[in-house]
Amino acid sequence: MSHITPLVRETCSETLAEVRSGVPISREAALRLIRCSDDDLPGLLAAARAAKECFKPGVITYSRKVFLPLTNLCRDYCGYCTFRRDPADPGAHTMTPDEVLAVARTGEKLGCTEALFSLGDKPELLFPEMRETLRHLGYKSTLHYLEAMCGLVLRETSLLPHPNPGLLSAEWVARLAAVSPSMGLMLETTNADLLAPGKAHDNAPDKVPCKRLRTIEDAGKQSVPFTTGLLIGIGESLEDRVDTLLSIRDLHERYGHIQEVIVQNFRVKPSIPMAHFPEPSQGDMLRTVAVARLLLPEMNIQAPPNLSAPCYDELVDAGINDWGGISPLTPDFINPEKPWPHLEQLRLRTEAKGCELRQRLPVYPEFVSGVTAKPGLLSEKLRAATGNDGLARIERAA
Numbered sequence: 001m002s003h004i005t006p007l008v009r010e011t012c013s014e015t016l017a018e019v020r021s022g023v024p025i026s027r028e029a030a031l032r033l034i035r036c037s038d039d040d041l042p043g044l045l046a047a048a049r050a051a052k053e054c055f056k057p058g059v060i061t062y063s064r065k066v067f068l069p070l071t072n073l074c075r076d077y078c079g080y081c082t083f084r085r086d087p088a089d090p091g092a093h094t095m096t097p098d099e100v101l102a103v104a105r106t107g108e109k110l111g112c113t114e115a116l117f118s119l120g121d122k123p124e125l126l127f128p129e130m131r132e133t134l135r136h137l138g139y140k141s142t143l144h145y146l147e148a149m150c151g152l153v154l155r156e157t158s159l160l161p162h163p164n165p166g167l168l169s170a171e172w173v174a175r176l177a178a179v180s181p182s183m184g185l186m187l188e189t190t191n192a193d194l195l196a197p198g199k200a201h202d203n204a205p206d207k208v209p210c211k212r213l214r215t216i217e218d219a220g221k222q223s224v225p226f227t228t229g230l231l232i233g234i235g236e237s238l239e240d241r242v243d244t245l246l247s248i249r250d251l252h253e254r255y256g257h258i259q260e261v262i263v264q265n266f267r268v269k270p271s272i273p274m275a276h277f278p279e280p281s282q283g284d285m286l287r288t289v290a291v292a293r294l295l296l297p298e299m300n301i302q303a304p305p306n307l308s309a310p311c312y313d314e315l316v317d318a319g320i321n322d323w324g325g326i327s328p329l330t331p332d333f334i335n336p337e338k339p340w341p342h343l344e345q346l347r348l349r350t351e352a353k354g355c356e357l358r359q360r361l362p363v364y365p366e367f368v369s370g371v372t373a374k375p376g377l378l379s380e381k382l383r384a385a386t387g388n389d390g391l392a393r394i395e396r397a398a
């Protein structure tokens, strides 16, 4: 039963009645809608789904990928993270070049087209053990090693690298853009209060929002196709979520380089400092995705299905047009206890929602020509992988 007064309900309905196809809603409208009652949720979802169908009708994409956790050492200590390790922790590991290539080659045989590199941020600044590992491998820093491994995968396989390396200088954006058609950095939130003691970003120097915005802006100045997004349920307010989406919208309006916005929901795990935090409810997640769609009506919006299972298909109702990277081979190392749905299941559920499931590349179709315009191996490999519609040229059956 709703506790919202009839007056507020009417306001949400009125706000929805003003939504115009392809026109982003205002901050005020977004704030009203993200607080809408359960009674108003069906109307919000209908508006978001209509906006998605206007943008990309009848299709939901995914990227068939292998996950390469290049190193799980990290100098940050985010309160929700199960990926990071200190050097002495069980499971601490930096992949060797042979390991990287072996996973990439296996993925290639399984029809993957993306090599997603995930790694901790600048571990060598905190841990002498990582400095020693890098010295042994022959690299000055984790970013130098990442650059070399992206280059290796690009040269030796048909996979296209997509690195998620944390904060980058303008110079490093350029260097990684020479060996990968796209890259990513989750903005997560613009709320700097979460850096305070006991909060989600306590002791996480790379999570300062203005530094992350600067990296995304540096990518924009260089027209690098960029994936970013928000993480919900880590102590931010609903207003923070709207403002985080607006920051992304503002960067995209200025530089036109944001290829995808991910809405990721916090999931609790027993081993993390935030083990007693409440998870966002399904309604909360659906409202946030729907408001993201209406704030960014012509943006690729992704939500990971494994973090909303078993009811992940309702995310289609909220206006997503992408399921993100799905691996037929490697687990989700960031959320290892939440396996991806089987691809056949994903296809069936997507079709039940009236959409076709299509395989995309790490770089979205609207950004392919910008990358292939520059000569070189990256351009050649991307051309070879891209079909006439900008999606994967050879799509494996789910």
Ligand code: SF4
Pocket: 074, 075, 076, 077, 078, 081, 082, 083, 084, 119, 120, 121, 166, 204, 206
């Ligand atoms: S979320 Fe990223 S930056 Fe934070 S601790 Fe985990 S690996 Fe490090």
